[in-house]
Amino acid sequence: QFVSLRQRILSAVQKNATRGDPRSVIRAIDQFCSQKEWAMNVGNEKGCILDSVVSEVNPATVLELGTYCGYSTVRIASLLPPYAKFITLEFNPDFAAVARQVIAWAGLEDKVQLVEGASSDWIPKIKEQFGIKTFDLVFLDHWKEHYLSDTKLMEECGLLRKGSVLLADNVICPGAPDYVEYVRSSPRYKSHYFRSHLEYTKAEENLWYLGIIE
Numbered sequence: 161q162f163v164s165l166r167q168r169i170l171s172a173v174q175k176n177a178t179r180g181d182p183r184s185v186i187r188a189i190d191q192f193c194s195q196k197e198w199a200m201n202v203g204n205e206k207g208c209i210l211d212s213v214v215s216e217v218n219p220a221t222v223l224e225l226g227t228y229c230g231y232s233t234v235r236i237a238s239l240l241p242p243y244a245k246f247i248t249l250e251f252n253p254d255f256a257a258v259a260r261q262v263i264a265w266a267g268l269e270d271k272v273q274l275v276e277g278a279s280s281d282w283i284p285k286i287k288e289q290f291g292i293k294t295f296d297l298v299f300l301d302h303w304k305e306h307y308l309s310d311t312k313l314m315e316e317c318g319l320l321r322k323g324s325v326l327l328a329d330n331v332i333c334p335g336a337p338d339y340v341e342y343v344r345s346s347p348r349y350k351s352h353y354f355r356s357h358l359e360y361t362k363a364e365e366n367l368w369y370l371g372i373i374e
C-alpha cells in the first residue's frame with residue numbers, strides 16, 4: 161500500500177543509522193533526501209550553520225517551531241548542554257509521530273519535548289506549562305506566513321530577552337518577506353543573514369540570524 165515520504169525517511173533512518181548515534185541519523189536522512197527524494201529538512205549546508213549558531217549561543221532554553229521529521233531537532237539536541245530545556249512544536253500529528261521515532265533512534269528523547277499543536281496556540285502557554293522564563297534560542301521553520309505573527313506573539317508573551325537569538329529558515333525560499341522587513345527595520349533587532357542554498361538543491365536561500373538587543 162502507499163508509504164508516505166515521512167515513513168520512507170523513517171525507514172531510511174532505521175535501516176542505515178546506528179541507534180544512539182545522532183550523526184548517523186543526520187547522515188542517513190541527508191543521503192536519502194539527496195539521492196532518493198527531496199524533503200524539506202533544513203539539510204546539511206544550512207544544518208552546519210544551525211550547528212554553529214547553537215554552539216555559539218550554547219542555549220539553556222531552546223524553542224523550535226516546526227519539527228517535521230525531527231532532522232533539525234536531532235542536530236540541535238545533540239549539541240545542547242545536559243541541563244538545557246528544548247521544546248519543539250509540530251502541528252501535523254503524522255509528522256510528530258515520525259519525528260518522535262527519529263529522535264528516539266538518535267537516543268535524544270530525554271533532551272527534547274515534542275509538543276503537538278499550532279505555535280499560535282502554544283506560545284502563550286509555554287511559560288506556565290514548561291516553567292520557562294525566556295528562550296535563549298528560537299529556530300523558526302514552520303509556516304512561513306506565521307514567522308512574523310509568532311515573533312510578535314513571543315515578544316508580547318515575554319518569551320524573548322535582550323540577547324535572545326532567533327534563527328529563521330527559508331527567508332528567501334519559500335520566503336518570509338514581512339518577517340525580514342520587520343526585524344531589519346526594528347531598532348530592537350540586530351540582524352545578520354547567512355548565504356546558503358535551499359536544502360538538497362543549488363537554489364539561492366538564506367538562513368536569517370538575529371539577536372535581540374533592545
Ligand SMILES: Nc1ncnc2c1ncn2CCCCCNC(=O)c1cc(-c2ccc(F)cc2)cc(O)c1O
Nearest residue numbers: 200226227249250251277278279301302303330333334
Ligand atoms: N507548530 C506549528 N505551528 C504552525 N504551523 C506549523 C507548526 N508545525 C508545523 N507547521 C506547519 C509547517 C509546515 C511546513 C513548514 N515548512 C515549509 O513549508 C518549508 C518548505 C520548503 C520548500 C521549499 C521549496 C519548495 F519548492 C517547496 C517547499 C522548504 C523548507 O525548508 C520548509 O521549511
Ligand SMILES: [Mg+2]
Nearest residue numbers: 202301329330
Ligand atoms: Mg525549512
